[in-house]
Amino acid sequence: MQVLIFGNDLLKQKAKPIINIGPEYIKIAEDLLEILRSQKGIGLAGPQIGLMERIFATDISGDEPRIFINPSIVETSQETLKYEEGCLSIPGIYTDVIRPKTIKIQAWNEKGRPFNLETGGVLARVILHEYDHLEGILFIDRISEDRRNRIIEKFGKKKINEGGRH
Numbered sequence: 001m002q003v004l005i006f007g008n009d010l011l012k013q014k015a016k017p018i019i020n021i022g023p024e025y026i027k028i029a030e031d032l033l034e035i036l037r038s039q040k041g042i043g044l045a046g047p048q049i050g051l052m053e054r055i056f057a058t059d060i061s062g063d064e065p066r067i068f069i070n071p072s073i074v075e076t077s078q079e080t081l082k083y084e085e086g087c088l089s090i091p092g093i094y095t096d097v098i099r100p101k102t103i104k105i106q107a108w109n110e111k112g113r114p115f116n117l118e119t120g121g122v123l124a125r126v127i128l129h130e131y132d133h134l135e136g137i138l139f140i141d142r143i144s145e146d147r148r149n150r151i152i153e154k155f156g157k158k159k160i161n162e163g164g165r166h
C-alpha cells in the first residue's frame, strides 16, 4: 500500500462512515499503523491510502498508537494555537496552521469499542488534521490562498526536480 500524494483526487473526497466494525478492521488498523511507522509519520487517515472510510491512526511519541473509527469532534476550545504541520501526502512541505487548542472527540476503536477522549497538545493537533482528511480537507486548505498557492508552486517544482533525478 502506498500513500497517495497531493494531486490525487481521492484526497479531496469525503470518506464514508463504517457501518459495521468487523474483525477485518483489526488488520486494517495494523496496516495503517505499519505504514505510519514506515513513513515516520504521526497520523494517517484511510483516504491517504485510498481507503475511503472514516478511519485514521495516530502514533505520537509519549502516547499509545490509537485508531479512530467514525470519529466525531464533540467540542473544540475557543482558544487556538499556531503550530507547524506537515502531511505524508504533501512530503517536504511544512507550514503553520491555526487550530483549536483542545478537543473532545468520540470514536470507536478497531475492536468496535466506543471511547471518548479529551486532549490537547500534539495529539489534538494530529486528530484535527486526520479528521480533516476524512472530509477531503488538507492542511493547506486551512491557510491563506496566497500561502497555499506558493506552497503548491513549490511542491510542483520539487516534484519535477525529484522526477528529473531518477
Ligand code: ZN
Binding pocket: 086, 087, 088, 089, 129, 133
Ligand atoms: Zn495529512
